[in-house]
Amino acid sequence: MVLAHAPVNATNHATSTLQFLGGFAPVLFFAVNGVTSKLQSKRARPDKFLLLYLFIGYLGLSWNGVIQGDFFSNPQFEMIQIIATGTMVVFVIERAFKPSSSMYLILAIVAFCIHLVLHDRLPDFPLRNFILTPGVFPVFPWLFLFFAGVNAYYCNNKYNLFLGAALVTLLLALSLSGVQLDLGNKWNMSVGYFLLSTIGLLVSFLVSRKYLHNLKTCNPILYLGRNSLLFLFVHISWCRVSLWPTVNPFAIWISIAALSLLSVGFLQFAKHYYESYFSNPFTHSIVVWCGLAILITAIPLLVSFPRLIVMLEIFAGTLFALNYRSLSEMIKCRPASIAPTKARRSEYPKTL
DSSP states (O other), X not given: OHHHHSSOOOOSHHHHHHHHHHTXXXXXXXXXXXXXXXXXXXXXXXXXXXXXXXXXXXXXXHHHHHHHSSTTTSOXXXXXXXXXXHHXXXXXXXXXXXXXXXXXXXXXXXXXXXXXXXXXXXXXXXXHHHHXXXXXXXHHHHXXXXXXXXXXXXXXXXXXXXXXXXXXXXXXXXXXTTOOOOTTXXXXXXXXXXXXXXXXXXXXXXXXXXXXXXXXXXXXXXXXXXXXXXXXXXXXXHHTOXXXXXXXXXHHHHHHHHHHHHHHHHHHHHGGXXXXXXXXXXXXXXXXXXXXXXXXXHHHHHOOOHHHHHHHHHHHHHHHHHHHHHHHHHHTTSOTTSOOOXXXXXXXXXOO
């Protein structure tokens, strides 16, 4: 995320390559949320789970405000909306059909093929960019990553290695045969970007299992996963600071990453002073959450200065990111301050 969003001008091949790789953050975000949804489908009540993610998708309009300013002028499916949608789709499919891991791979291919076939054939219609490109994160093709993540998680390393090698071979064969792969076409996703992102996903799962699975409490991946939504809002606030000097891009990236991690730690510590407003008692917390939703909606309607809209939406989104687990508790109608049992811990959204 930091690599893609930091105010760095790509002046050479190294910096442009790193910025391109930073753009793959959604690939891991979506894949991990697909896995989380499948795990939660075994325990969570469907009505509570779907209501939770509908609310998360709506509160995620705060991120739309950070990126777009007035998100009513050009409604888009942004990152948090597609995460909520993909998570709910995997949950419903798992509850209804319990498909095998290979079937999730087929679903991933079908989701991308729907995009490939329809994106330039269907005429324009209201909210088309929620479903198909052009759009930011429309359902097709981005839904494929939720399915591909489930497939990669439940298959062993040998299978993932074989599939990854096959996709690399296919990518090279297409390139050598003269097919225009357009590897950098993320937003109107090309075949090249589809293959490249799937390969990156498989490599990430292989590396995580081989080198990071033995790390326990100090696992940095788990920490970032638990706080990924908060990191999303915190890092963009540092990226939007206009006072960064024109220095070495690596210095800017490292500085923003360090400041973001420190800010996440500080905000988590400070949360103890006000988290009761979002969690207890039930009648009080529902007023606070509804008030936050109204605030997120009202900001672009009442504020005319784009920079102020962004600042206010960052504030509202940070509150949302810090306390969304309390939202989970509120929807389940039990106080978040009561320590959950071991069986209940798995019901929480682990990442967004």
